[in-house]
Amino acid sequence: MxxxxxxxxxxxxxxxxxxxxxxxxxxxxxxxxxxxxxxxxxxxxxxxxxxxxxxxxxxxxxxxxxxxxxxxxxxxxxxxxxxxxxxxxxxxxxxxxxxxxxxxxxxxxxxxxxxxxxxxxxxxxxxxxxxxxxxxxxxxxxxxxxxxxxxxxxxxxxxxxxxxxxxxxxxxxxxTSPIMGRMKLYLDQLVGETFHSEDFAHQMDLSFKQLNRIFKQHTGSTIYQYVLARKMDIARMMLQDTELPVGEIAIHLGYDDPQYFSNLFKQKTGMAPTLFRQHAKEIH
Structure with missing residues (x-):
């Protein structure tokens, strides 16, 4: 109505x-x-x-x-x-x-x-x-x-x-910035892989320091902060919307060590992955 x-x-x-x-x-x-x-x-x-x-x-x-x-x-x-x-x-x-x-x-x-x-x-x-x-x-x-x-x-x-x-x-x-377009395209397709600054700089044909400065001018965040924020957001979605084990989610996001991923997730969200999943189910 x-x-x-x-x-x-x-x-x-x-x-x-x-x-x-x-x-x-x-x-x-x-x-x-x-x-x-x-x-x-x-x-x-x-x-x-x-x-x-x-x-x-x-x-x-x-x-x-x-x-x-x-x-x-x-x-x-x-x-x-x-x-x-x-x-x-x-x-x-x-x-x-x-x-x-x-x-x-x-x-x-x-x-x-x-x-x-x-x-x-x-x-x-x-x-x-x-x-x-x-x-x-x-x-x-x-x-x-x-x-x-x-x-x-x-x-x-x-x-x-x-x-x-x-x-x-x-x-x-x-x-407005062809290099920003290239960087965003590269980083947005990187979610399931480990980020290597040397490979990134080689692909962009600029030093990582230069790239980071340009990226921060346009977005307000560093390249590492942007990559990590995207990985954590996708981790939240996968924990809420799938039944995949935490270890498989870690691998999907480019982390070989599930414990490192769990600690990082807790550091960024305030909850361990298993607790976050349980809390999400209780809410919905």
Whole structure:
């Protein structure tokens, strides 16, 4: 059903569509909508159980995913990924309200983002994909009673959005910094292998020190931090979504020593892999 959200406590209003879903879908869209935000609007999810795809149609606002923060304006897209801290804040005044479309994705949305290398990309400037978001709103108007056809249309719409954002990110990286495009491509395909800085420098034809400096200028993190963050995110997904033993997950991620992997995982997440898996099952 569609309804107007005019709750003053939330400092926003706009059309929201709540949708039924089929229980056999591993990823589904429970809600889509448009937020027209007052200058005081702020929304915080401390550890979100959903992924949010958003597109700004007016005004300015700010998003934060964990410690990464971005200011957004008209035409920009954003991804607030599941299992992270989300903050969304309006920056425009009431004469130019921050307005954005959003889709909520429930279920196993992280593997979808990982497939298109968007797991660590919360902000895509000048995305120009308003028409793709509007496809979902059009689909809602023609939904069937059980919502199955609508869910299929919305999941396809989300996949098209994510694929288009992937292309935009890749093209932007290649245009603004060809070396960054090459580095990201190399590192994103490295998840199942051990990272060797010498091999990396040889492939890029620059010293590792130069590469690390360029990478940090563009991303805010070092190459090692980026590789490790990706491996840990994929480890979380595999622990939650598969029954593979911890040792096999370690090998899949390029760690020959399962104990070293377990210690590293605990250091980065605060939990041993087996405890993380148990905790994830209790939550879901």
């Amino acid at each position: 569609a309804y107007r959200d005019g709750n003053r406590a939330l400092h926003k209003h706009g059309d929201i569509h709540a949708l039924p879903h089929s229980p056999d879908l591993s990823v589904y869209v429970p809600m889509i909508g448009m937020n027209i935000c007052a200058p005081t609007y702020k929304n915080i999810r401390k550890k979100s159980d959903i992924t949010v795809l958003g597109y700004v149609v007016n005004g300015h606002g700010e998003i934060r995913v964990n410690s990464e923060k971005h200011r957004l304006g008209r035409g920009d897209a954003f991804i607030l990924r599941k299992d992270s801290r989300h903050e969304v804040t309006a920056l425009s005044d009431s004469s130019d309200p921050w307005t954005y479309y959003w889709y909520n994705l429930h279920g196993n949305s992280l593997p979808l983002l990982e497939t298109f290398h968007l797991l660590h990309t919360p902000y895509i400037p000048n995305a120009g994909i308003e028409a793709l978001f509007l496809k979902g709103f059009a689909a809602v108007k023609h939904k069937t009673e059980d919502g199955t056809d609508t869910q299929t249309a919305l999941i396809l719409s989300c996949t098209e959005i994510i694929f288009t954002l992937h292309k935009a990110v890749k093209q932007a990286a290649e245009y």
